[in-house]
Amino acid sequence: MLQPLEPPLYLDTCATTPPAETVLQAIDRVARHAWANPSSLHGPGLVAAEQQERSRSQIASLLGCEAEEVVFTSGGTESIHLALLGAARRLDIAGAQPPRLVISAVEHPATLAAARELERQGWQLVVAPVDRQGCLDLQALSALLVPPTRLVSLIWGQSEVGSIQPIEAAGALCREAGVVLHVDAVQLMGHRPVSFRQLPVDLLSCTAHKLQGPRGVGVLVVRRGVVLEPLLGGGGQERGRRAGTEPVALAAGMTAAFDLADQRLRLAGGCDPLESLRNDLLQALLELPGVELTGPMPGPGRLPHHISLLLRSPAGTPLSARALVRALAREGIATSSGSACSSQGVAGSPVLRAMGYEPEESQAGLRISLGPWHLHGHQDHLLGCVPDALQRAMAQQSAEV
Numbered sequence: 001m002l003q004p005l006e007p008p009l010y011l012d013t014c015a016t017t018p019p020a021e022t023v024l025q026a027i028d029r030v031a032r033h034a035w036a037n038p039s040s041l042h043g044p045g046l047v048a049a050e051q052q053e054r055s056r057s058q059i060a061s062l063l064g065c066e067a068e069e070v071v072f073t074s075g076g077t078e079s080i081h082l083a084l085l086g087a088a089r090r091l092d093i094a095g096a097q098p099p100r101l102v103i104s105a106v107e108h109p110a111t112l113a114a115a116r117e118l119e120r121q122g123w124q125l126v127v128a129p130v131d132r133q134g135c136l137d138l139q140a141l142s143a144l145l146v147p148p149t150r151l152v153s154l155i156w157g158q159s160e161v162g163s164i165q166p167i168e169a170a171g172a173l174c175r176e177a178g179v180v181l182h183v184d185a186v187q188l189m190g191h192r193p194v195s196f197r198q199l200p201v202d203l204l205s206c207t208a209h210k211l212q213g214p215r216g217v218g219v220l221v222v223r224r225g226v227v228l229e230p231l232l233g234g235g236g237q238e239r240g241r242r243a244g245t246e247p248v249a250l251a252a253g254m255t256a257a258f259d260l261a262d263q264r265l266r267l268a269g270g271c272d273p274l275e276s277l278r279n280d281l282l283q284a285l286l287e288l289p290g291v292e293l294t295g296p297m298p299g300p301g302r303l304p305h306h307i308s309l310l311l312r313s314p315a316g317t318p319l320s321a322r323a324l325v326r327a328l329a330r331e332g333i334a335t336s337s338g339s340a341c342s343s344q345g346v347a348g349s350p351v352l353r354a355m356g357y358e359p360e361e362s363q364a365g366l367r368i369s370l371g372p373w374h375l376h377g378h379q380d381h382l383l384g385c386v387p388d389a390l391q392r393a394m395a396q397q398s399a400e401v
Contacts, residue, residue: 008381011333052248075209076108091151099148103127132355133161136154145179156187158351183201183203184205190265206221212371274372278307281386290313308366321337337366
């Protein structure tokens with residue numbers, strides 16, 4: 001039998017989060033009272049349609065965009081694929097050279113999969129480099145924003161090493177060059193204020209389950225004037241951009257989760273209240289021998305709830321992060337060795353490799369990510385037990401190396 005989750009020791013929120021109680025209540029309420037197909041013209045169908053549009057308007061208000069720009073999807077992966085594949089199909093590709101897509105070297109596997117699909121369809125794919133902290137080289141990006149580049153996709157908050165890309169500067173470069181920019185905001189949402197209308201961005205992907213919302217629902221924000229070819233045909237839902245019966249209850253749950261995150265940010269003056277706890281925990285972890293930070297230093301360039309570490313034995317040998325994750329799990333502590341949506345084989349993390357780490361080092365990356373429940377009486381518990389557990393796990397594995 002599965003054991004119940006203990007949120008105080010769940011430190012893998014970049015993978016997913018337990019749904020908040022208000023989210024579960026919103027889903028239950030809508031599932032019970034707006035259960036009909038919102039495309040139906042009878043009374044129950046109209047109730048469901050009104051609820052779906054209410055969720056759309058609320059999401060738009062929270063994201064700083066127009067309701068007509070919000071497309072509900074099944075999550076971040078579909079949002080990214082719809083953005084890249086849907087936009088690519090409508091871009092004018094006439095010319096002597098195949099059109100070009102530019103992505104960064106630290107994108108999520110979903111973006112890389114969509115990019116590879118476009119490559120199979122005849123697009124050129126160019127990967128822009130990052131520095132040792134996983135941050136985009138803006139000068140290199142600028143040099144690539146010439147014909148035949150038509151589309152750029154960038155991750156805003158990198159899930160594995162926590163780097164926050166300079167999206168405003170990158171977007172300004174893309175606007176000047178007349179290139180469509182898609183941004184993967186899945187990890188950043190709920191940790192920094194976002195106003196789509198103030199961003200030089202054409203397409204924005206986000207999901208619900210990273211910020212205590214339900215799995216199975218996400219959003220793609222499509223700036224007015226950007227036309228997408230739908231990936232799914234059928235009933236013409238979502239203004240013809242994504243067919244399929246709308247997930248009315250899940251959309252309500254996503255709205256509740258976004259609203260809860262927005263309230264937290266507003267109460268903290270636009271800053272994530274987790275940042276202080278993250279800094280304290282990071283300081284305690286860095287005092288352990290053999291532990292070093294990967295990604296940017298804490299500050300504006302790093303996700304405020306995120307810690308990523310490289311772990312070595314006393315002899316300097318990189319330790320297996322997967323083995324350490326399993327050892328911590330035996331003590332009831334949930335962490336990660338990288339993106340939960342990728343599989344790291346013998347080559348290790350492609351993100352760490354892109355940042356210049358050696359193959360052996362790229363297998364030694366550990367990720368810890370915090371959630372809002374850690375602020376409610378669990379600080380001392382975390383600061384005491386997590387460094388001790390990691391130190392024991394590292395000592396055990398070092399003895400086995």
